[in-house]
Amino acid sequence: MVDQNLSVPKYWxxxxxxxxxxxxxxxxxxxxxxxxxxxxxxxxxxxxEYELPRRGKLIEYTVLRSVTSDFEKQRPLxxxxxxxxGVQGVWATCGLPQP
Amino acid sequence: MRNSALGYxxxxxxxxxxxxxxxxxRELFAEVALKALEAAGNPDIxxxxxxxxxxxxxxxxxxxxxxxxxxxxxxxxxxxxxxNGDGSGGFAIMTALNHLASAGNGCMLVVGVDxxxxxxxxxxxxxxxxxxxxxxxxxxxxxxxxxxxxxxxQYMRSYEYKYEDLATWAIKMHERGAKNPYAYFKRAxxxxxxxDSELVADPxxxxxxxxxxxxxxxxxxxxxxxxxxxxIGVINYGFGASNSYFASRNDYTVLSSVVEAAKAVGPxxxxxxxxxxxxxxxxxxxxxxxxxxxxxxxxxxRLLNEGYFDQGGRVMVNLDGGLKAVGNSMGASGVYQMVGVxxxxxxxxxxxxxxxxSAMVEDMVGVDQESVVFTLRxxx
Numbered sequence: 001m002v003d004q005n006l007s008v009p010k011y012w013x014x015x016x017x018x019x020x021x022x023x024x025x026x027x028x029x030x031x032x033x034x035x036x037x038x039x040x041x042x043x044x045x046x047x048x049e050y051e052l053p054r055r056g057k058l059i060e061y062t063v064l065r066s067v068t069s070d071f072e073k074q075r076p077l078x079x080x081x082x083x084x085x086g087v088q089g090v091w092a093t094c095g096l097p098q099p
Numbered sequence: 100m101r102n103s104a105l106g107y108x109x110x111x112x113x114x115x116x117x118x119x120x121x122x123x124x125r126e127l128f129a130e131v132a133l134k135a136l137e138a139a140g141n142p143d144i145x146x147x148x149x150x151x152x153x154x155x156x157x158x159x160x161x162x163x164x165x166x167x168x169x170x171x172x173x174x175x176x177x178x179x180x181x182x183n184g185d186g187s188g189g190f191a192i193m194t195a196l197n198h199l200a201s202a203g204n205g206c207m208l209v210v211g212v213d214x215x216x217x218x219x220x221x222x223x224x225x226x227x228x229x230x231x232x233x234x235x236x237x238x239x240x241x242x243x244x245x246x247x248x249x250x251x252x253q254y255m256r257s258y259e260y261k262y263e264d265l266a267t268w269a270i271k272m273h274e275r276g277a278k279n280p281y282a283y284f285k286r287a288x289x290x291x292x293x294x295d296s297e298l299v300a301d302p303x304x305x306x307x308x309x310x311x312x313x314x315x316x317x318x319x320x321x322x323x324x325x326x327x328x329x330x331i332g333v334i335n336y337g338f339g340a341s342n343s344y345f346a347s348r349n350d351y352t353v354l355s356s357v358v359e360a361a362k363a364v365g366p367x368x369x370x371x372x373x374x375x376x377x378x379x380x381x382x383x384x385x386x387x388x389x390x391x392x393x394x395x396x397x398x399x400x401r402l403l404n405e406g407y408f409d410q411g412g413r414v415m416v417n418l419d420g421g422l423k424a425v426g427n428s429m430g431a432s433g434v435y436q437m438v439g440v441x442x443x444x445x446x447x448x449x450x451x452x453x454x455x456x457s458a459m460v461e462d463m464v465g466v467d468q469e470s471v472v473f474t475l476r477x478x479x
Contacts (some may be wrong), residue, residue: 001370007158007466010234014238015233017234018233018238023372031235033347034347035232035234035235035344039357060248060249060253060300060351061249062248062252062300062302063244063297063298063300064240064241064242064244064245064248064300065297065298066220066224066242066244066299066300067224067240067242067410068221068222068224068225068227068237068242069219069221069222069224069225070225070226070240071240072221074240077239077245079239079245079246079249079300081249081345081346081351093270
């Protein structure tokens with residue numbers, strides 16, 4: 001997606017999160033985590049995969065103009081926090097120009 | 100507050116922050132390490148703690164301790180490098196204090212050193228993005244300033260502040276920097292300068308962002324004070340952490356890790372003295388004052404504008420100009436902060452006539468990931 005000197009395995013193992021918003025849901029208490037965690041706040045270590053909804057509410061956003069070396073061509077970048085179906089905010093990011 | 104100290108600062112030294120194209124890690128390290136040791140009367144040192152966030156990224160050097168030690172002629176002293184982002188300095192001091200406690204006596208040398216200006220600013224931004232979650236935040240191009248901007252927006256909206264209110268932070272820090280020979284920015288700034296500066300991530304402008312600087316700062320921490328000098332002791336420290344993933348936090352108007360760290364130190368509402376907060380971005384300076392319990396939530400910006408945190412008050416904040424004016428030397432920044440308050444407690448130039456007896460230092464990693472808060476006192 002971007003000019004990154006990316007490690008192949010590092011990218012490959014994150015495909016479920018990057019493209020399908022795959023979170024994890026605790027089997028015991030139902031808490032949902034994105035990104036996934038190994039241990040739930042309730043102490044349980046058993047999770048199921050859980051796909052987050054594709055629509056949500058934008059909580060806050062900003063337009064970043066001072067970017068990193070990998071994103072020079074995408075400047076400016078828009079970042080937001082979104083609430084996806086009651087799950088704690090997720091980074092919504094896009095290379096949209098300033099509104 | 101406790102009366103016995105965890106350790107005494109028997110020697111210190113700083114390099115004026117800048118862009119040292121003619122010096123590397125070893126040169127900057129040796130300058131301050133040797134000066135601090137000399138100031139402390141060249142005591143035996145049990146260990147060297149090197150605080151550095153960027154040694155392998157810009158310095159292309161792992162296991163940096165042996166290179167630094169060799170160059171400075173400090174043979175046969177073990178060195179431990181502490182990396183915890185821009186909070187490395189504070190965490191190195193914390194670790195050295197713990198070592199001092201377990202050793203029971205002796206001295207430790209703590210040196211913060213970093214050189215962001217080995218690379219261009221786009222690369223500096225990339226390395227700063229490593230302070231965030233590399234897989235889920237930095238991967239998408241997020242940098243700490245983008246998250247700080249979101250916090251600034253939420254804070255200003257929640258408590259009905261205008262950007263002009265926030266601009267006061269930069270103006271005050273520049274004003275203080277103009278009087279500090281160790282500042283990187285030694286020029287005062289007017290409101291118009293701040294308002295006309297480029298937007299970095301709305302609402303934050305260039306003046307809200309501390310500049311990257313090359314720098315080195317050193318402390319000699321000992322179990323006993325130097326009998327020939329003013330005894331300045333680190334009385335206590337506290338650690339705190341927040342959620343690492345920014346979007347999983349509930350409240351974007353508070354620095355939770357600082358709240359936790361301040362709680363661990365003890366009640367600070369009645370604190371009076373000098374305070375140094377880690378203002379990588381103006382909003383972090385403001386939020387730190389609230390998180391430390393020095394004022395009520397939502398009131399810091401109003402009190403700042405009223406001059407409550409100026410010199411002569413009960414709580415004097417960032418008299419050296421903070422990271423905003425002194426510069427952000429990444430791993431060294433916490434050690435600069437510590438040296439800054441030590442100079443203020445001693446009344447060294449340009450801080451003469453303060454008569455402060457207590458100090459507080461807040462060092463934070465990235466965007467409220469982890470924090471450490473220290474209290475210091477002149478011990479009589």
